[in-house]
Amino acid sequence: MAYLAWPDACPSVTYLKQPRGNGTLSGFFQTKPLENIHAGQAVFWEGDEASNAVQVVHGVLRLYRILHDGRRAIVGFAFQGDVRGVAFHGSYLYTAEAVTEAAVRRLSCRHLHNSAAEDLILRQEIFGAISNEMSQAQEQIVMLGCKSAEERVASLFLMIARKTTNLLADTVEIGVPMTRLDMADCLGLTIETVCRVVAKLKRMNLVSFTGRNHAIIHSVRALAHFAGDDLGLYATPSLAS
Amino acid sequence: MAYLAWPDACPSVTYLKQPRGNGTLSGFFQTKPLENIHAGQAVFWEGDEASNAVQVVHGVLRLYRILHDGRRAIVGFAFQGDVRGVAFHGSYLYTAEAVTEAAVRRLSCRHLHNSAAEDLILRQEIFGAISNEMSQAQEQIVMLGCKSAEERVASLFLMIARKTTNLLADTVEIGVPMTRLDMADCLGLTIETVCRVVAKLKRMNLVSFTGRNHAIIHSVRALAHFAGDDLGLYATPSLAS
DNA sequence: CGTTGAATTGAGAGATTTCAATCCATGTGG
DNA sequence: CCACATGGATTGAAATCTCTCAATTCAACG
Numbered sequence: 001m002a003y004l005a006w007p008d009a010c011p012s013v014t015y016l017k018q019p020r021g022n023g024t025l026s027g028f029f030q031t032k033p034l035e036n037i038h039a040g041q042a043v044f045w046e047g048d049e050a051s052n053a054v055q056v057v058h059g060v061l062r063l064y065r066i067l068h069d070g071r072r073a074i075v076g077f078a079f080q081g082d083v084r085g086v087a088f089h090g091s092y093l094y095t096a097e098a099v100t101e102a103a104v105r106r107l108s109c110r111h112l113h114n115s116a117a118e119d120l121i122l123r124q125e126i127f128g129a130i131s132n133e134m135s136q137a138q139e140q141i142v143m144l145g146c147k148s149a150e151e152r153v154a155s156l157f158l159m160i161a162r163k164t165t166n167l168l169a170d171t172v173e174i175g176v177p178m179t180r181l182d183m184a185d186c187l188g189l190t191i192e193t194v195c196r197v198v199a200k201l202k203r204m205n206l207v208s209f210t211g212r213n214h215a216i217i218h219s220v221r222a223l224a225h226f227a228g229d230d231l232g233l234y235a236t237p238s239l240a241s
Numbered sequence: 242m243a244y245l246a247w248p249d250a251c252p253s254v255t256y257l258k259q260p261r262g263n264g265t266l267s268g269f270f271q272t273k274p275l276e277n278i279h280a281g282q283a284v285f286w287e288g289d290e291a292s293n294a295v296q297v298v299h300g301v302l303r304l305y306r307i308l309h310d311g312r313r314a315i316v317g318f319a320f321q322g323d324v325r326g327v328a329f330h331g332s333y334l335y336t337a338e339a340v341t342e343a344a345v346r347r348l349s350c351r352h353l354h355n356s357a358a359e360d361l362i363l364r365q366e367i368f369g370a371i372s373n374e375m376s377q378a379q380e381q382i383v384m385l386g387c388k389s390a391e392e393r394v395a396s397l398f399l400m401i402a403r404k405t406t407n408l409l410a411d412t413v414e415i416g417v418p419m420t421r422l423d424m425a426d427c428l429g430l431t432i433e434t435v436c437r438v439v440a441k442l443k444r445m446n447l448v449s450f451t452g453r454n455h456a457i458i459h460s461v462r463a464l465a466h467f468a469g470d471d472l473g474l475y476a477t478p479s480l481a482s
Numbered sequence: 483c484g485t486t487g488a489a490t491t492g493a494g495a496g497a498t499t500t501c502a503a504t505c506c507a508t509g510t511g512g
Numbered sequence: 513c514c515a516c517a518t519g520g521a522t523t524g525a526a527a528t529c530t531c532t533c534a535a536t537t538c539a540a541c542g
Contacts, residue, residue, distance in 0.1 A: 018531080028433070037309045042277045042298070043508090045456075046268040061410060065379065065383055067383070067387055067469065068469075068471045069469060069495075071387045072387075073383040073386040074386075075379055075382045075386075077312075084345070087328065087371050087372060087375045088367075089365070089368045089369045089371070089372035090371050090372065093375060093379045094374055094379065102506095113364055113368070116358075116364075117357075117358050117364070118358070120498075123354055123357075123358070124330070127328075127330045127354070128330045128521080130328050130330070130371060131328060131329050131330035131331065133375070134328045134329065134374070134375065134378065135334055136315055137375065137379065137382060137465060138306065138334045138335065138378065140382050141314060141316045141381050141382055141385065142306055142308065142314040142316070143316075143379075144382065144385035144386050144429060145314040145316075145385055145426070145427075145428075145429040146308055146313075146314045146429070146499080148498095149498070152475060179520070180520075180521065180522095181519090181520085185386070186386075187386075188385060188386040189498080189499090190498075190499055190500080190502080191520090191522095192498090192499075192501095192522080192523085193498060194521085194523095195521065195522055195523080199522075199523085200521095210351065212506095212507080212520085213519080228308065228310060230308075230309045323517060337511080389529080389530095390529075390530070420488070420489090421488075421489065421490095422488085430531090431530075431531055431532080432489080432490095432531075433489095433490080433491085433530090433531075433532080433533095434529090434531070436489065436490055437490085437491080438531095439490095440490075440491085452539095453488085453489080453538090453539075468491090
């Protein structure tokens, strides 16, 4: 096994694609105080006025909407480095809640937009963040619209791997902090189906679990194939043709 | 029946919530030439550099992604007045293709963003457009993640009604320009299931069809109830408590 | 009037859910 | 330190929903 990647241990891969630390958006967030969020505590609520953008410093957030009859749809997860809430003009479209202990920084949208007026780089970074959020939503739609239960569960593990490891090796260790119910509500499945599929993935030796929240993907490529994903997304430098 | 609403006959309701005509974003688009798009012709392709934002002047676009094994996911439809492509930083996340004969105007994103630097109203309108697009994507995720086939089909008809009528009355006439395959690929179902559900809606007297692309929703409220939606979204002025 | 592609309907198969029972990990109190 | 209680996770069996495959109907068009 080549690379250990507990969610909090390394910056998100998607985020690394943007300038980090020295980038103005990150710089802006850096000036704001670190806010610790307990597991289960909300960062913002669906329907509230979307006055702040949030950056996840560590931990994982679940983003969800509740239907009036109580059903819950998890529209996505936010990992370390992810920025959420920039794309909302009026009110938040979902509730953001800490899965584990987490920490975030908040930034006033108005302040951000005003600063963006004078700063080209910042504008680009803001649109980059919006584009990231949009991209994740599209990914979710494709998964729910086209994929089988098995493909969905595999896709979720791969998503976690992409977000929390650099995918340098074909075998990666990932943290799976969310409960089976979280996974089910995100994948449009039931808890039981998620369990059965995970059991199957274990039987097929595609993944194994060391504790409930800690998994090893034995072959990212094989799992991606199983997920019906384009392998290009997961090609590792050493394996890429 | 109170209000006729063929898709091209009146401006989109969502769009009316923003200043129209005199608003700077619309104003910008107005300066651009009208581009006629034949049915089936693409406006932009997934993966192409997202250099332009597009406003639908009339007609309907289907927005879709193709998986590498050929499956198609329609991530949404764009109706008259909708603006798409503002939220993309790098490349387009989906292909946009005319369902019917349509017309659009294009606007350079770079131009738009530069102008936005000096214009507060324009900035707000841009974020409004992004927020609209994001909102539709979230809606889609909730539908695919939580709802049954029957609820999904009903939701689609209601979505069309919301986009193409003012919902002043409980009975509305809507255009359904897309094929059953389009509907199926948007709802994560098969053609046959869509057909059966539509047949059931007809049997229940919730909708009726006058021609293949033309339906009457006999009671928006009843259909919304059937769709598992919050009735508040559809309350008509006369019916609202 | 025949051809074509889309839409519809039926019957059987398959995937996922539901309901129920059991297992496991964790924390708490005695 | 152990027994027990608790909530999440797992597994099984039956029910249900949706899909697949096949046949038929319908509408548009040359």
